[in-house]
Amino acid sequence: MPLASVSRPASMREHAYTALRDAIVTGGLEPGARLRDAELEEWLGVSRTPIREAIARLEQAGLVRTRRAKATEVAPLDEREAFAAQRIAAALHELAMRDGALQLTSEDLSEMTSANRAFAEALDARDVDGALRADDAFHAVAVRASANPLLPGLLESVTPLLRRLERARFGSLDGRNSVAAHAEIIRRCSAGDAAGAAEAVRENWLTLERLLAR
Incomplete structure (x- = not known):
């Protein structure tokens, strides 16, 4: 090995x-x-x-x-299982943002902005691992702000399966679409639009299936 x-x-x-x-x-x-x-x-x-x-x-x-x-x-990479995990992850991150958006501080928003910048830089460098780490860091802010003690464990049970498939997405320029999506999430959080931010997060997590179906 x-x-x-x-x-x-x-x-x-x-x-x-x-x-x-x-x-x-x-x-x-x-x-x-x-x-x-x-x-x-x-x-x-x-x-x-x-x-x-x-x-x-x-x-x-x-x-x-x-x-x-x-x-x-x-295990072999099963796209159907990965897409099922993706839908669960999307729902969990939507919940985290819905509960956490109004709790975000200016420091939290700065952390999300920095994570999105690192995400964009990693995509430019074709650094798949760096892009995934930055994406995780971006979404972790809302999970932390939600103060829901069950969310981290639930996300850990589905995210690794999804991340195997996401590596293909971030290996292409399609991943750049998430940079703009992240910026929109930050904008809605800054405006105090928790429902809009939650919906934007859900859509962001559901993009992979559409990308791979093309």
Whole structure:
């Protein structure tokens, strides 16, 4: 398993999950790749227990599957599942903005503007990972402002599956459409239009299916 070494956070369980999730989402672990405990232990530097816990979470998220004889492998990219995850993510982010828009401070709006600038720069540089990080940072502001403790966990259960598919979108100039969409969301938030901002967020998250259908 020729993957780069990874740094370890305090929680070995979270470390194993994050490293495997990111490797699958970015393509470091390709669809069909076998996930063998011994190899993962050597790569991640953790014991089998957190690895198995991480794989269980990844299986629930649709990124991993267990075949006959308990062989575990990276799941194929299923566009129908990804689009289903996209609709859930759109609804959750719409809820976050509807609840959080009126709680946003000037510092929050500045953070969103900076994230959108970084997003645009990453797209110009064809930096897919950077674009996804900036997009996440942009939308995370409203999630945080909503103060809904369930939203982060719910989003984590659907976003990785969607992000696998989104890499194709941000690898093209079509991703530039989201820069303007982000700017419109910021404008509506600044105007105190929570309902309009929520609707704009929902539309922003639903663009991927239309882009890939073309």
